[in-house]
Amino acid sequence: MDIGIFSGVTGRGFDALVADAGDAAERGFHTYWLSQIVQQTDAMTMIGAAARRVDGIRFGTSVVPTYPRHPMVMAEQAMTTSLLADGRFTLGIGLSHRPVVEGMWGMSFDKPVRHAREYLDALMPLVGGAAARAVGETITARGELEIDAPEPPVVLAALGPQMLRLAGERCAGTITWMTGAATLAALTVPTISEAASDADRPPPGIFAGMPIWVTDDVDAARDAAARTFAIYGELPSYRAMLDREGLDGPADLAVIGDEDTCAGRLDELEAAGATHLVASEFATDAEGRRRTRSFLAGRL
Incomplete structure (x- = not known):
């Protein structure tokens, strides 16, 4: 299982981002x-x-919401990013959530799977160097790009069966969040893998996003996780994933404990079929951040 870092420093400015990457x-x-x-x-x-x-590492988005960016605009920006990154870029996209799409952007969240399918009908040819000729119920895209850049793999944030099948049929994989090992093994991996196989596509990447803090003070870390990730226990799509695991909230899902405990949790994710761990280091102190990253580096 490959390991990547889910940046937690973007709010601290560009220099902090460069240093962390x-x-x-x-x-x-x-x-x-x-x-x-x-x-x-x-x-x-x-x-x-x-x-x-920063050389020697691949970058990715997890994730860019689709609704406010027409797929041609998304493709233009993705190809430009791939050009700047010398091909070291993976485009992760997702639907976002009804409260954001409707409440903040004033757009309809009706039939989100239809939206995702029509979006990919337009996006995938464009990032693949072909012309888009998509005319759907809600999305139309005609034309092609003139950007000479490596094609970025596209991964689709997918939790439920319909989105997982779509990701398997059309994309390089999926990136998950608030999804535990039991759900990965029983739902995520078999559903997307079967869809990819039926579409004669390569085995999909399973990018499992997971909060992690290596620490001896488990109670304090659980309290921090409960506060930091509280919203994910309320949004319906993530709530459904937690319910499948039989968990009360995000603090129960987060990887928390000493090195041996955290190693066991990561082993479970790998056994469930995760091909990549995307580690969200949420320690609130410098020693916790150092210890967590050193632990993760030791598993490379």
């Missing part, structure tokens, strides 16, 4: 991921700039 590259981590947070800096712009300063 540079540290990840020097330690040998495979990937470095930025989330597209509403009302914060543009993730692909930050990646394109950071990749000019």
